[in-house]
Amino acid sequence: MRKSLRKPSFGLALAATLMAICVVVLGSFTRLSHAGLGCPDWPTCYGHIWAPQTAIDIAIANETYPEIPVNLAKTWPEMVHRYLATGLGLFIVALVIMAIRHRREHNQPLKLPLLLLCLVLLQGAFGAWTVTLKLWPQVVTAHLLGGFTTLTLLAILTLRLSGNRFSAFAQIKQFHKPRQLAAWTLAVVLMQIFLGGWTSANYAALACTDFPKCQTQWWPEADFETGFDFAHPIGPNYEGGKLAVPARTAIHLSHRIGAIVASVFVLGLAWALIGVRQRGWAALLVGLLAVQVALGISNVVFSLPLSVAVLHNLGGALLLVTVALINVLLNRKDPIYV
Missing domain, CATH: 1.20.1330 (f41 fragment of flagellin, N-terminal domain)
Structure with missing residues (x-):
């Protein structure tokens, strides 16, 4: 039986690619449902790790951000997207660690995981700027392109790690x-x-x-x-x-x-x-x-x-x-x- 050419991190790369698809979909949902400013601050949401829930917290948030009052229908897609993107970043960190550990193996990509790590860090910055610069079109467009590029590079990495002929x-x-x-x-x-x-x-x-x-x-x-x-x-x-x-x-x-x-x-x-x-x-x-x-x-x-x-x-x-x-x-x- 032919020895499998699949690399140890193939499953991790495949999972990261599927998560990247979810991030892209949720990112577009957030943007198209006008929830891009569902949380006017970053990385918290009105100072909370999720969103203000009680009447007192909502009142304080509305007083702090009077131009963007709390709308819980918009906060959840924004925060889910943030946490999902963070999870994708952790997957990519794991891929880099695996690539370094197996760097001496034949056909083990190293530069591509490192490039993905740089890109996901840049995406984090774009995500923050999208909020702090109040949906500045240049940043919003760059953030979308970065998300699509991240997904594409993960798909390429998955293909390279698959060992398929x-x-x-x-x-x-x-x-x-x-x-x-x-x-x-x-x-x-x-x-x-x-x-x-x-x-x-x-x-x-x-x-x-x-x-x-x-x-x-x-x-x-x-x-x-x-x-x-x-x-x-x-x-x-x-x-x-x-x-x-x-x-x-x-x-x-x-x-x-x-x-x-x-x-x-x-x-x-x-x-x-x-x-x-x-x-x-x-x-x-x-x-x-x-x-x-x-x-x-x-x-x-x-x-x-x-x-x-x-x-x-x-x-x-x-x-x-x-x-x-x-x-x-x-x-x-x-x-x-x-």
Whole structure:
């Protein structure tokens, strides 16, 4: 019987990846349910480890933070998200410890767990700044990108630790086109996720409430200069957004155009994979893309239902993970093992 090539920390990495999915989902739920400022301080919530519960504590909290009164319906998603993210950080610390202990083993990743540790520490800082800077769009978008990147790197680490054979992908190295197209697709998907995050952070998802037109026009008034002015001042409370309608329209239209471009690249990559007999990965790409497009249209047509919006965020994360894994498999140095 062939000796298992699975690394000792595979199960830990898989658990961390699943937890990262939960963190991404809950983070999007917190943001989209307008609970990002459910707790106006950090790391506590109105000075409590969970939230003020008694009438006296709530009264004191409201007096301390009169601009953000206690809303227990918003405090729980914020605090659950914080504790779940902290738990993910502990998983990553454990992965680093395991990587150091087994660093002399063949194909044991060390740099990737260390990179994840740096990233999760940065994510903690972004989480704090999201609250203390009152949903400053730049930080909110960076926090979303950081969460998606953390999930993606954990998925890559899990794949590398699994010890699975992907010998069929070794044959694809003969073809330059799939590798080059995969790299471009990854860049385009990342840009589209940034546009989605910028749309959400600036509350521009409902700048267009009809589809395929926008405000009953093919090209309504749009202020791209203001919409993509990244010099928002620090200080105001950005909950609900501060931009005028033309600026939000410009952001929304950019996200729609980005979706078209990303769809072309993803479909092109799927076609290229079919050409090198990787129909399973191609089908996965097309399926994720179809679901993501349907969810995006549903967000507009049905006025941003919370469940649909959260699934749209999850779909973007899963599409990014899939494209990233394809890039890893196409570009790995070892012809047999990941």
